[in-house]
Amino acid sequence: MATQSVDPRAGTPFGPTLADTDAAALDAVIRGAAAAAPEWAATTRVARAAALTAVADRLDAASEMLVALADLETGLGVGRLTGEVARTAFQLRMFATLLGDSGYLPILVDPAVAGSPPQGRPELRRLLVPLGPVAVFGASNFPFAFSVAGGDTASALAAGCPVVVKAHPAHPQLSEAVAEQVSAGLAGAGAPAGTFALVRGFEAGRTLVVDARIRAVAFTGSYEAGRALFDLAAARAEPIPFYGELGSVNPVFVTPAAALRGSALAAAYLDSLTAGAGQFCTNPSVLVVPKGSGLLDEIVNSASGRPAGVFLHEGVATHYRKRLADLVGIPGARLALAPEDTEDAGYRAPLALVALDADAALRDVDAFQVECFGPAGVVVEYEHEAQALAIADSMHGCLVATIHGEPVEPFAGQLVERLIRITGRIVWNDWPTGVAVSPAQHHGGPHPSTMNSLHTSIGGAAVDRFVRPVVLQSLPTTLIPSVGRI
């Protein structure tokens, strides 16, 4: 098998045909990663930070070239992609900065206490060691931030783990180009050969997950693909952690007070809904608004005439139409804004809005929680706050839930109380798209939005996925390895 780039604006292939990584080459890559693991694990935090910074510098320096290539392969636009490279470099530098803080990946020491147990105890020094080679599966919708040099790669490298990335077939040339920058940055900073590698092809990805030398998997993508790989990881003779950031249906609740914001709210909602042609895992998929507030009309009016974006690839386009039909088929639902049909070539991503009353939504709470990846909004109108709260209670696990309201409304507090149970992030008076890269950030949530709600793929804690504790009991100072010294 092989991969070729496709221009999503035209629907036509271009550029070289890149062959899948064959079994022998893949084995050599994994062998290289396993061989590099002890050396990379023993690298000082200062040296790892320098290596991450070197990769960030390379991405910044090559930004223009990389963005041009990414735009050809993804159709996401130069503006958005330029910002995404900056964000990706910023993220690498965040981990580099955090590695300079002794409170990060901390070494904890319980001093010895004289006496017999349970009060008495020996000295215990708890440190964190890397798991070993990590397989990273990037996503198509963030060709920089959640791909070859994205958060999973950055955090695994920061943890001291070699990384093998399985290239996403929707941006094959960009994957190669970014991998070159990562490899050059790491090599220039003295990282051992084998610390990073890129492989291609479905079969290579599958083999990575089941290979005994791979010690963890980080995945961003669809539920179906993520679940299939999770099942492989769990069925191994030696199961390994599988961190899957999967699809998510993210609710936005508008209180009666916030609904008075009218057209401004409507416009901001549509901006968030259509950003990146709606191809965000944090897309505000379900908007819950007061009936009779006129907000639905404002939204429909504001939506008409917005130019269609471009989908990343044919699969997204096909899936979008299918899922949209499912939503429209919900009893009581109506197509408030039909997706424009155009004669344009390529994978057009027209905005669509589906409206239904809260009663209709509550009759089958699974039906409206269908991820329609793209710029499709489900607008649910509630007559009573109790209906909106019932919607909140019914939501599946999601990455983010949003409230537009006023602090004085008791309803807002009731929403917080419920949403905290089903989501990984609650946004107040803003929009869920655009996840800040910040030490305390959490990008995760209960199933089905991830396969492990304890962990995050953005923020300082992302590194925790790739380390395990070891306690050194009464070990003399001279014998403590460098990884255990404060």
Added chain:
Amino acid sequence: MATQSVDPRAGTPFGPTLADTDAAALDAVIRGAAAAAPEWAATTRVARAAALTAVADRLDAASEMLVALADLETGLGVGRLTGEVARTAFQLRMFATLLGDSGYLPILVDPAVAGSPPQGRPELRRLLVPLGPVAVFGASNFPFAFSVAGGDTASALAAGCPVVVKAHPAHPQLSEAVAEQVSAGLAGAGAPAGTFALVRGFEAGRTLVVDARIRAVAFTGSYEAGRALFDLAAARAEPIPFYGELGSVNPVFVTPAAALRGSALAAAYLDSLTAGAGQFCTNPSVLVVPKGSGLLDEIVNSASGRPAGVFLHEGVATHYRKRLADLVGIPGARLALAPEDTEDAGYRAPLALVALDADAALRDVDAFQVECFGPAGVVVEYEHEAQALAIADSMHGCLVATIHGEPVEPFAGQLVERLIRITGRIVWNDWPTGVAVSPAQHHGGPHPSTMNSLHTSIGGAAVDRFVRPVVLQSLPTTLIPSVGRI
């Protein structure tokens, strides 16, 4: 099905026959736990700490009665069991104390930064919320510390999760008696009904793992049982975290310098090997000693005449003989001390020693790493340090590895470097049995010693298994729920 106590010293049943929890009763228990979950999650840390302390006080007050019952069911002896109750109460109080520290289960705040992303960001407040009802499967070998009121229960309650314990059939009456103390302690401290429950029976345990309302499982026991339950947890429509602390073959390395300690070392080794009739997951299963040091002879001499202990139940006794035969069957192995046959009733646990040369061990590195649960020691003699290092490299994942040596020996440093890759704890000049209950402790290790090497079942971090992060983005102070306030 039903359970009755068996006196392991006589091999005879006694006491009431306790019926398994039937499907309707189990459903009521799980419904109760799910109903209690939001209220228990909303309980303040101070109130949770008070509840844990109340349980500890009850265990202490009832210690004499509980120990007498435990001794009848387990044969572990009054001295050991009295210490174990103290340790179990100490552990509950440790979590209570930690809950009083704001650095524990911390709330992290990234203040807002003006400007556009990636530098600019909203305020983010990261807090930790409990997962919901946790199923706990206790072990037979620690009827207090790893059973009904043990570390898994204590840490899940500390996290704010209701707990449903599946009683171990080897101490059914004790399980009931401890559960009464836990329930009374929690109720007296104002915990909601449903915060804790005990169920009985194989089928009840299986159902707990697959019930959608159960949000995590903590298990201590054999690899086979743990793996079967892990597979069930992973195959759910909504997989849940499964924390299994399973069997472990724990190596002890004696350097040439330490071998000079001769008879003192031999006696201390045998004390550790035979503690609790060898029924510890931290048992020093494999002792690696210099050939020609005379240490093996010292051990065999010191071992002769030690009185046999008593196994917990018939299953352990049967398994022990079978696994011992497997070890003796390794080409090149010899039975250095045969287990004494006695006419005594009950499940006698006679000491046994199997000796083999390093070359023989290295010819099939899986063969000598068979967990022979009980007081059986494998003594491997090495002629060259390189052989001992090869043994270290060959070890499967284990809970603990031990070194007896002198700090000035380079060999000791080489052992540390290797053992850190395969274990969760490295003990210096002491013995692996007797795990301190301490904030920084780690009781875990790579597969097959656990199903998730990132986590611990002893120590302050045990609570991390049962919480997930939620970020509140720009949420007004008045809307932050109590769990998110510092």
